[in-house]
Amino acid sequence: MRTPELVHSRALEATLATNKLIRNTYTLLSMTLLFSGLMAGLSVFLRMPPMTYLLGLGGAFVLIWLVLPRTANSAKGLGVVFAITGLLGFSLGPLLTMYLSLPNGPQIVGTAFAGTGVIFLGLSGYALMSRRDFSFMGGFLVTGFLVVLMAALANIFLAIPALSLAISAAVIFIMSGFLLYDTSRMVHAGGSTNYVLMTVSLYLNIFNIFVHLLHILGVMGGDD
């Protein structure tokens, strides 16, 4: 009776491929987060000007949209991932310098850092343990992200503090949703998803949660 053996063999192969994808993704993610943190520290130490944030983001997005798709399936992809995360980490320097200069600055930054870690571990753990398929959220999340981008664009010129806080809260919820969506994509892909691309997706979710949590804590937790 070969058919049940064939089915069992294919299921086992898919499970092994999924486990390999998850292992590779989280290993690369932890290395890139560490590297990004070091670059952020260097940027704070060098007292980089505020424009660094914008230039770092711009450079990272050029790499993500133009370079990464062409290199994700080769060894060069690893270098590109570290370049992206290094740039984004370096761009955080001016932001961190600004928040650290507040009276309870170190507490705000530390709380944002720890809070981001708890959110990431909690949501990833839930998606991995429950093995639920969150693919239905994709359209809703990307629509929400587009709305937030448009609101952020408007608020550059409107400069309404309450809208700024609402945007940050919305980004955190959307990125939390993306954490569930991306993690479930890994679990249900059967190993067909590229771990380099998964790492960048997860990293961007964590990065955005940290930046916007820092903003909320900086505004709400200040001594005003």
Add this chain to the structure above:
Amino acid sequence: MDLWMKIGSAILLVTMLIIIFPQARRMIKESPKGSPAEWVSALIPIGLVAAFIVLLVMMV
């Protein structure tokens, strides 16, 4: 935010919108529909994230 930062931020956001929009349309078309139970299973952890952020704000 000084003027150049505003201009640069606006250019970056518009570029992101232009790049993400076609991908967003594809994702909206291809996303499967979720059942009410599936939506609850997704919204509960996000609700917990909201409660956690309130806790963090109170701590700072």
